[in-house]
Amino acid sequence: MSAWQNTPAGFLLYLRKDRCLLETVRERIVHLQRCRGISRRFIYRLLQQDPSLKEIYNYTPAEITRQFLLPHKNASLFYSDLHNLALRQRILDDLKKFKIITIVDESYSPVLNTIKDAPLVLYALGDTSLLSFSPALSVIGTRKPSPDAVQKMELIVKPLLKENCLIVSGMAKGIDSLAHKIALAEGGKTIAVLGSGFHHIYPKQNISLFHQIARKGLVLTEYPPDTPPVRYHFPERNRIISGLSYGTLVIEATERSGTLITVEQALDQGREVYAVPGSPAHPQTKGCHRMIQDGAKLVHEAADIKEDWQ
Missing domain, CATH: 3.40.50.450 (Rossmann fold)
Structure with missing residues (x-):
């Protein structure tokens, strides 16, 4: 089972009914996937603890290190990218240019969603x-x-x-x-x-x-x-x-x-x-x-x- 399927019961269904929240979570997943200092496994942990992915944006580097046992160097890189406006703008531009499918989307492959370490984000061209x-x-x-x-x-x-x-x-x-x-x-x-x-x-x-x-x-x-x-x-x-x-x-x-x-x-x-x-x-x-x-x-x-x- 993918990490998303281990998140609090019912949240995914709720998310898909709230289009505004869905778009926000999608953007956050794409953003986190591009941040330095962390891995997919780290993002899976965030999804399990906070499916809205809201709280991580309020943490300081020291809190990230303490809460997630992330090395200080990694936490600093991660924090820097979390609050990098240029990076956020590039992501918004890419969301307009490409089809981007995240693990919370209904169009995400149902069979791919069952594998270990399922990709959080897929960029797509075509059908x-x-x-x-x-x-x-x-x-x-x-x-x-x-x-x-x-x-x-x-x-x-x-x-x-x-x-x-x-x-x-x-x-x-x-x-x-x-x-x-x-x-x-x-x-x-x-x-x-x-x-x-x-x-x-x-x-x-x-x-x-x-x-x-x-x-x-x-x-x-x-x-x-x-x-x-x-x-x-x-x-x-x-x-x-x-x-x-x-x-x-x-x-x-x-x-x-x-x-x-x-x-x-x-x-x-x-x-x-x-x-x-x-x-x-x-x-x-x-x-x-x-x-x-x-x-x-x-x-x-x-x-x-x-x-x-x-």
Whole structure:
């Protein structure tokens, strides 16, 4: 369950009936998510103690340190950003420019709301109704696919798209990009989850793909628009990719692939994990073979996944 669901009973329902209070709490969540010196876990604690998020704005740095056991340096940074008018103005500007979905909004994905460490804020471009679409399958894999990868995806992913399955991936090089491109080419539905803000698309070679998905599908990120890509963002965003889906399909992965992080997230979230076998001569198949040995479902055709939908 997400942290919000542990807050005082009935407050969320009450909040959604009071539009004025809802907008205030939404702005505060977006604001807190951008403050330095604190983590998502800290914001979850604030929501549990004060769902209106009003009281924290009245605290001094010393009170923040004492009340939340936050180091003084962190408390000072946090206090500074809490009362930074320029930061508040940037947030108000972004609220006008982008679709911003918070954990208190009705449009927040119901399946994503059940995972550990659910994102508090999602910036969106495109069709946000896809957040509630089912079935959704995450399709992931190596950034350096083998020559067989396209054939594997056409054999397995295309039939799933014809069955109106939504494809979720991370718009990275390799398998991720192929998954989105196949979905778009087939007129299917797709969601891309980024590891950076909308002003810093990565990799740059996918800027055109980014715009196509924003027009025909949905692009999501939990990072504010001006946030550049950094290494730890990508494993962090993987929990969103797996969290949006009922299952995760691994097309190809090396033994030490970053793809395995998403698989671990999916298993931790109670999602299904599927893996496609391949030639043992290709290093890109070794990770999939290991997953199958460890209990992932072997997939050699779309029907192997579709039978789990029923």
